[in-house]
Amino acid sequence: MQAPSREYADFRRSRDERIRLRAYGPRSVATKSSASAPGFETSVTPTEEHALAAPVIESRMGPIRQTYKGTTEFPPMAKAYTELSQVVRETGLLVRARRFYAMVGVVLALGFAGAITGFVLLGDSWFQLLIAAALGILFTQVAFLAHEAAHKQIFASGKANDRLALWLAAGVVGMSLSWWTSKHTRHHANPNRVGKDPDIEIDTISFLDVDAAKARGIQRWITQRQGWAFFPLLTLEGANLHVIGLRHLLSREPVKGRWAELGIIALRFAVFVAPVFVFLPLGMAFAFLGVQLAVFGVYMGASFAPNHKGMAVIAPDAKLDFFSKQVRTSRNITGGWWATWLMGGLNYQIEHHLFPNMPRPHLGKARAIVKEHSQTLNVPYVETTLFESYGIVIRYLNRVGLAARDPFECPMTSAAARA
Structure with missing residues (x-):
């Protein structure tokens, strides 16, 4: 089998002109407003993603309103995904990778065996x-x-x-698979689309300025500083994921496989949580669970956050083709094999969103095809380093958090009030 990039080059030469005729180039976004009243200068501030992220309009009075990308900025491209998926299928990148996943399973089993052995040997320490x-x-x-x-x-x-998936999520991790599947499926269908992507709905963190502006009390204080507070707050995300899942399973809404999930989670509680309290002093047992949940929450959040936060936010009524909305709202993380292991393949977020059932070891090979296809269609293909992505996320959240500040608040008065 030839390398994917070579096959794609042959494919592109034969169909490049047809693709270009079907596609529309993205319309440029103005960086200055065409009409601003004297003393009320307004400009569009693009993010580090070369204006891919939803811009925040700023003035001397502070942020005015976050704008969302629509059909005019991202015009539909006929058959953009069809052409791409044909090449991916022909190169065999959707074939299962059982040996790889068997190896991952063995490595994780050895890891758990080592952790259990260490737990027994360390005792009350x-x-x-x-x-x-x-x-x-x-x-x-x-x-x-x-x-x-x-x-x-x-x-x-x-x-x-x-x-x-059920036994890994509920039986090992202790999370509700049905809750996660419902949420994640909606995210994949409409990434970063206002009103449809649950991943940008308000929780403790506000991802949209309209939500940030509604914050009150302690949440308003957090929202104003949410970029800097994001990673510290992730220490609570592990416990939050467990609680939300249980709340979903115990709710009155219909849940398929409710009792099976609850039974498996209860079994996991008996196998993992109970021994911690049996063999360790009470205070140490709580500290043990606290550290485990904190590391789990930070690791999960730090792996998922770089994928979409700070990228384009899509208007609710925008009509976009599948290829455009997936590529323009996703960000890849560079690093190669170590990033793939560290993030479980989430570093190839663009390819994962285009081909959700593609095995992890094939995502890197698909990257060359997708990137070249994006360049052919003049669709920005965004990738950055892991730590640069964290900086982008922090700045984006801080910028959104500006909406929680009162533009008419006097700085001297607020400083005196804090004193």
Whole structure:
């Protein structure tokens, strides 16, 4: 089999002109307003993503309103995805990678065996917190596998993937798979679309200025500083994921497989949580769980946040083709194999969104095809380093948080009030 990039080059030469005729280039976004009243200068401030992220309009009175990308900025491109998917299928990148996932399973099993051995040998020691941190990392890696199984990336059989995802998510990690699947499916269908993507809905953090402006009390204080508070708040995300999942399973809304999930989570509680309190002093046991959940939350959040935060925010009524909305709202993380292991394949977010059932080891090969296809269509293909992405996320959240500040508040008065 030839390298994907070579096959794609042949494919592109034969169809390049047809693709260009079908596609529309993105319309440029003005960086200055055409009409500003004297003393009220307004400009559009693009993000570090070369104006891909939703711009924030700023003035001397502070942020006015976040704007969203629509059909005019991202005109539809006929058959853009059809052409791409044909090449991907022909190069065999959707074929299952069972040996890879078997190897990952063995590595994780050895990791858990080592953690359990260390737990037994250390006994009543505060060094147990190191075991707790290791378990937080291992549980996150298992969550990555559950994510892939839910996307049908591991087995050819859908039922086999579903069973594996259930036991990994509920039985090992302790999260509700049904809650996560519902939320994640809606995210994949409409990434960064206002009113449809649950990942940009307000929680403790506001991802849209309209939500930030509604913040009151302690939440308003957090929102004003949410960029800097984002990673510290992730220490609570592990516990939050468990609580939200249980709330979903115990709600009155219909949940498929409710009792099976609750039973598996209860079994996981008995196998993992109960022994911690049996073999460790009470205070140490709580510290053990606290460290494990904190590491799990930070690792999960730090792996998922770089993918879309700070990228284009899509208007609710925008009509975009599948290829455009997936590529323009996603960001890849560079780093190669180590980033793939660290982030469970989420570093190839663009390829994952275009082909959700593509096995992890094939995502890197698909990158060359997708990137070249994007360049042919003049669609920006965004990738950056991991730490640069964190900086982008922090700045974006701080910029959104400006909406929680009162533009008519006197700085001297507020400073005196704080004193």
